[in-house]
Amino acid sequence: MAMAWIAPVLAVGLTLGASLALFAGLGFPPLAAIHAYFVQPISSLRGLAELGVKATPLALCALGLGIGFRANVWNIGAEGQLTMGALAGGGVALACHGSGGWWLLPAMLAAGIAGGMAWAAIPAFLRNRYHTSEILTSLMLTYVAALFHAWLIHGPLRDPDGMGFPESRLFEPDALLPMLLPGTRLHIGALFVVVAMAAAWLLLARSFLGFQLKVAGLAPQAAALAGFDRHRLVWFSLLVSGGLAGLAGVVEVAGPIGQLSTTISPGYGFTAIIVAFLGRLHPIGMVLAALVMALSYLGGEAAQIALGLPQAVTGVFQGMLLFFLLASDVLVHYRVRRATPPLPG
Amino acid sequence: MTAVLFGCAATLSPTPAAAEDAASGPLKVAFVYVGPVGDHGWSYQHDLGRRAVEERFGGKVVTTMVENVSEGADAERVIEELAEAGNKLIFTTSFGFMNPTIKVAARHPEVMFEHATGYKRSPNVATYSARFYEGRTVVGLIAGKMTKSNIIGYIGSHPIPEVISGINAFTLALRKVNPKAEVRVVWVNAWYDPGKEAAAAKALLDQGADVICQHTDSPAPVQAAAERGAWSVGQSSDMTRFGPNSQLTSIVDEWDVYYISRVQAVLSGTWKPTDTWGGLKDKMLYLAPYNPALPKDVLELAEKARVDIMDGTLNPFAGPIIGQDGKEILPAGKTLSDADILRMNYYVEGVQGKLPR
Numbered sequence: 001m002a003m004a005w006i007a008p009v010l011a012v013g014l015t016l017g018a019s020l021a022l023f024a025g026l027g028f029p030p031l032a033a034i035h036a037y038f039v040q041p042i043s044s045l046r047g048l049a050e051l052g053v054k055a056t057p058l059a060l061c062a063l064g065l066g067i068g069f070r071a072n073v074w075n076i077g078a079e080g081q082l083t084m085g086a087l088a089g090g091g092v093a094l095a096c097h098g099s100g101g102w103w104l105l106p107a108m109l110a111a112g113i114a115g116g117m118a119w120a121a122i123p124a125f126l127r128n129r130y131h132t133s134e135i136l137t138s139l140m141l142t143y144v145a146a147l148f149h150a151w152l153i154h155g156p157l158r159d160p161d162g163m164g165f166p167e168s169r170l171f172e173p174d175a176l177l178p179m180l181l182p183g184t185r186l187h188i189g190a191l192f193v194v195v196a197m198a199a200a201w202l203l204l205a206r207s208f209l210g211f212q213l214k215v216a217g218l219a220p221q222a223a224a225l226a227g228f229d230r231h232r233l234v235w236f237s238l239l240v241s242g243g244l245a246g247l248a249g250v251v252e253v254a255g256p257i258g259q260l261s262t263t264i265s266p267g268y269g270f271t272a273i274i275v276a277f278l279g280r281l282h283p284i285g286m287v288l289a290a291l292v293m294a295l296s297y298l299g300g301e302a303a304q305i306a307l308g309l310p311q312a313v314t315g316v317f318q319g320m321l322l323f324f325l326l327a328s329d330v331l332v333h334y335r336v337r338r339a340t341p342p343l344p345g
Numbered sequence: 346m347t348a349v350l351f352g353c354a355a356t357l358s359p360t361p362a363a364a365e366d367a368a369s370g371p372l373k374v375a376f377v378y379v380g381p382v383g384d385h386g387w388s389y390q391h392d393l394g395r396r397a398v399e400e401r402f403g404g405k406v407v408t409t410m411v412e413n414v415s416e417g418a419d420a421e422r423v424i425e426e427l428a429e430a431g432n433k434l435i436f437t438t439s440f441g442f443m444n445p446t447i448k449v450a451a452r453h454p455e456v457m458f459e460h461a462t463g464y465k466r467s468p469n470v471a472t473y474s475a476r477f478y479e480g481r482t483v484v485g486l487i488a489g490k491m492t493k494s495n496i497i498g499y500i501g502s503h504p505i506p507e508v509i510s511g512i513n514a515f516t517l518a519l520r521k522v523n524p525k526a527e528v529r530v531v532w533v534n535a536w537y538d539p540g541k542e543a544a545a546a547k548a549l550l551d552q553g554a555d556v557i558c559q560h561t562d563s564p565a566p567v568q569a570a571a572e573r574g575a576w577s578v579g580q581s582s583d584m585t586r587f588g589p590n591s592q593l594t595s596i597v598d599e600w601d602v603y604y605i606s607r608v609q610a611v612l613s614g615t616w617k618p619t620d621t622w623g624g625l626k627d628k629m630l631y632l633a634p635y636n637p638a639l640p641k642d643v644l645e646l647a648e649k650a651r652v653d654i655m656d657g658t659l660n661p662f663a664g665p666i667i668g669q670d671g672k673e674i675l676p677a678g679k680t681l682s683d684a685d686i687l688r689m690n691y692y693v694e695g696v697q698g699k700l701p702r
Contacts, residue, residue: 164688165506261416262503301419305411310412311412
């Protein structure tokens, strides 16, 4: 068990080592680059707040996905559920433009969660009713959501005073998340992460439903034999992950963005899959992994600003992190042995 | 609060020179790009402008750029970081950076901002764009002469006035020389997505288009047209090398002159939050060298149009302009005002399909 936790730490260490070599090879001072990458982004209050802002949608999506992955339910479409959540929540904000109140924000959050859930309910229904692979259906629905998003902001939700540009009006103050730290962009969405993390931990570690989910993932036949309702687990996994992705979406538009624009998420729903595995599908691990991943984005920007390091290095860095994680995983779980192949016949 | 944070960012900066820069050192100028510099289109041309600034001012100016910045929540952070890092002039070069730029500018009155293609200004935010449609007129004339199938494929990014006015200017010129030609538009809802752009180009070629135009940033459509032996028109940058036998010409954005003049304005203390909308005559865009395969009469037609637009004798949006439904939008003898062009939300006759709205 301890070894399972060593692998990610080892992977981060190896990535650091390899990045040093990479920076030096590219002709940048390696230590300054490492500093710009990992230290500078979080050496001010604003930087720490930005880390929280960036990690929030990643963590929310990953927490939901991780629960499903434990149960062998592969929701790959968190990006689409995030989009639908943002559109549902943002739609409520725009529909109530000019007539908001204290109730608007809770209504938006509820609509966001419902939007994500509704989008995830489709693969759940198809899986249970027709044995359709939720991997394919959830992924493909992401593109449907993207087109729906484009249609809405080019049409019904477009800012009437926006010169025809595809984005909505700016939300009114009633529709914006309160800030946690004045002077920064850290909004109360970060608290949702803490709540979701605690709830996910309670679910997986302390509840019978969590036990059923884990058994269904580790030993489907045993779960079936024990009479665990597979359909119910599929519904639960997809609705929870869809709801959390939808929450991530509405938190983005009601938080740092403040309107419905052409870009809501730069792929958080997909990155969250990496985050979930980097965090070993453990609620606390996934939140930590979201912070590491967020730092790698912030660091990429800081390194561009401070040293002119190309943006592609961020991608290389994330790739290395995953590569070393998988490699460490294999080497922690399996021993390399020289063996003579068995004789034929 | 801001002052405290600013102080702390400066002391934590890895280069000890940074703190001095803010006081008396070279002027720090930053650029934010929506695509990678290697898009060979929009962001690439802005980066050429940045390099022209460096070359022109030498040690008096230090530039920084951040590429591939998402238009969502990330933009505000990047612009804020650049302002905190002591940049005094920041160019944000995509429409989606408008609201983030305005927000950051309000917190940093000491920094001057320049936002490309937007419409919101403030005491320290200027806007600038180019009259891309002027190039479309010249290209439309060439396409009208060169097409054999009379079907032109046009790949659009987002249905915003800037792109729609390009489609209309192109179509008006196209049908002036070839009334039978029609334009088919595919929207990819992205500025830079080589995969989608190539797929759109192939779909249009399959429908019989033999000239491919694009208002997206990657050279993928030029490559797709070149593979099928069709003509193409590059965008933002000279894309000849991606289809030497295919690219008729390209509408190239040139930001060098503007960027140099704005940096100069900051250096000499005369910077104002202006709104600039320059065209061919302001050298904000030009046409890439014409394909050598163009017949002489087509070349002359194109060159004449280009020169006439520059000296004002040819207006790309001169009446009569007929809408898609056959109704007259503008009578003969009149021209559209800038405000009309900046609000354009209809197709002219000759464009197939419905404008998404």
